[in-house]
Amino acid sequence: MSVRDEARGRFERALRSGRPVVTCEITSPDGVDVDGVRKRARLVRDHVDAVNVPDNTGGFVHASPLASCVILLEEGVDPIMHMTCRDRNRMALQSDLLAAALLGVRNVLCLTGDHMIGGDHPQAKPVYDIDSTQLVALATILAREGRYLSGRPIKPPPDLFPGAAENPFAPPYEFRPRRLGKKIEAGARFVQTQIVFNVDRFAEFMGRVRDLGLDRRVPILAGVAPIRSAKAAVHMRDNVPGMEVPDRLIRRMEQAGEKKARREEEGIQVCVEIIEDLRKIPGLAGFHLMPIMWEQAVAEISRRARLRPATAPPDVRTEPESSEPATVPVAAAPRSGAVTLTPDS
Amino acid sequence: MIPKHDLPAPLEGFARLLRRHPVATRELNRAIAPFENLSKTLVFGCNMCGQCILHETGMTCPMNCPKQLRNGPCGGVRMNGHCEVKPEMPCVWTKAERRSHIFPWRSAILRIQPPLDWRLKGSSAVVNMLAAPWDDHEGTE
Numbered sequence: 001m002s003v004r005d006e007a008r009g010r011f012e013r014a015l016r017s018g019r020p021v022v023t024c025e026i027t028s029p030d031g032v033d034v035d036g037v038r039k040r041a042r043l044v045r046d047h048v049d050a051v052n053v054p055d056n057t058g059g060f061v062h063a064s065p066l067a068s069c070v071i072l073l074e075e076g077v078d079p080i081m082h083m084t085c086r087d088r089n090r091m092a093l094q095s096d097l098l099a100a101a102l103l104g105v106r107n108v109l110c111l112t113g114d115h116m117i118g119g120d121h122p123q124a125k126p127v128y129d130i131d132s133t134q135l136v137a138l139a140t141i142l143a144r145e146g147r148y149l150s151g152r153p154i155k156p157p158p159d160l161f162p163g164a165a166e167n168p169f170a171p172p173y174e175f176r177p178r179r180l181g182k183k184i185e186a187g188a189r190f191v192q193t194q195i196v197f198n199v200d201r202f203a204e205f206m207g208r209v210r211d212l213g214l215d216r217r218v219p220i221l222a223g224v225a226p227i228r229s230a231k232a233a234v235h236m237r238d239n240v241p242g243m244e245v246p247d248r249l250i251r252r253m254e255q256a257g258e259k260k261a262r263r264e265e266e267g268i269q270v271c272v273e274i275i276e277d278l279r280k281i282p283g284l285a286g287f288h289l290m291p292i293m294w295e296q297a298v299a300e301i302s303r304r305a306r307l308r309p310a311t312a313p314p315d316v317r318t319e320p321e322s323s324e325p326a327t328v329p330v331a332a333a334p335r336s337g338a339v340t341l342t343p344d345s
Numbered sequence: 346m347i348p349k350h351d352l353p354a355p356l357e358g359f360a361r362l363l364r365r366h367p368v369a370t371r372e373l374n375r376a377i378a379p380f381e382n383l384s385k386t387l388v389f390g391c392n393m394c395g396q397c398i399l400h401e402t403g404m405t406c407p408m409n410c411p412k413q414l415r416n417g418p419c420g421g422v423r424m425n426g427h428c429e430v431k432p433e434m435p436c437v438w439t440k441a442e443r444r445s446h447i448f449p450w451r452s453a454i455l456r457i458q459p460p461l462d463w464r465l466k467g468s469s470a471v472v473n474m475l476a477a478p479w480d481d482h483e484g485t486e
Contacts, residue, residue, distance in 0.1 A: 174442070
């Protein structure tokens with residue numbers, strides 16, 4: 001099996017293994033920098049089951065995530081392509097979903113998309129022809145029913161693994177779990193959440209999610225991120241809509257001082273502590289790391305928080321180039337029922 | 346795609362009549378649309394999408410959302426419940442969610458809304474609901 005075939009579908013295998021899954025997001029290239037993408041992929045690939053590539057994050061133009069995803073596949077990483085409804089109507093979305101499937105990218109995270117008002121092209125026409133829930137349904141129709149939205153059959157249909165996101169930290173809080181339920185109803189196969197800084201609010205959200213039985217229907221990965229400085233934390237709180245950064249966290253980052261090594265160390269420590277707190281919440285299937293432009297932190301966070309990819313072989317950290325068959329990782333009996341997130345010993 | 350409604354019996358008869366006479370229906374739509382536009386714009390800030398789901402979204406028009414989301418709020422709602430794009434405007438969906446509790450059919454907000462049919466923009470949603478134009482074309486090529 002080639003590196004590509006080995007990587008493809010690794011994420012779904014990880015989710016099926018019943019062991020805690022780790023994913024992470026890498027920055028999309030700001031220029032035409034193939035080596036940059038490869039470098040970032042190599043920084044994280046041994047620590048995760050899949051890697052997300054965002055789609056014009058924050059309304060800033062980057063290369064289409066599909067290109068990065070194909071490079072990730074070549075590096076032996078199973079990519080998760082973000083797809084937003086901001087820039088494309090339902091025709092373009094369908095053709096891009098098919099293009100992704102043609103190139104071997106099957107995991108798609110269906111998002112509404114940050115509005116361009118906060119990006120570098122605020123003059124652009126917002127598209128939003130369909131919304132994220134409808135995009136999940138669309139990917140499901142293409143893959144499962146093998147037809148376009150028009151009803152015309154697709155032969156052969158694309159192999160897609162659509163996922164959805166939820167932000168428990170934006171009002172209306174009571175509606176968030178039910179909105180997640182809608183997305184799961186529409187066909188979402190996995191869920192990744194917004195970055196958790198306020199663990200209490202997240203625990204409340206997960207309580208409702210468990211009441212609705214959603215955690216038993218799809219795996220939910222909690223988003224976590226290391227903060228680099230107090231300034232970055234304040235920026236996130238004030239300028240990134242839908243991000244909740246508690247004051248005590250900002251104070252803690254301020255106390256770490258201005259020295260780079262010291263504050264970065266503190267940022268990683270905070271992130272690890274949040275992961276430990278999240279492990280106590282039932283119903284989570286794993287973690288999604290979002291080291292915004294700081295891929296180097298992933299290795300350190302994994303080490304300290306004892307995160308392991310679900311698809312890693314039992315002892316040594318996996319080398320994606322190795323010819324280990326995919327069945328090796330589940331040598332230990334797969335966990336069943338409610339998944340808790342204590343690392344495998 | 347027009348949301349499917351179960352019509353009360355007397356209306357069902359009228360709807361059948363409309364479906365039998367597409368030309369007359371088109372004219373009726375043209376005649377009614379301006380009045381529907383005026384009244385619904387005044388009361389609900391209607392955008393005349395022609396596929397009204399006001400009653401399912403707590404009588405709050407989701408088309409006033411800058412992203413025109415019909416299935417719920419985006420992840421960018423501010424902590425004060427205001428819009429990511431227009432900070433001075435309360436999020437359409439925080440209002441919709443709050444108001445939806447008033448109605449006996451409050452769980453309608455959980456129905457997955459199909460993508461809009463942009464051909465119906467500007468036409469009368471009432472006539473569309475009864476006559477279901479384009480319905481025969483749905484799902485065919």
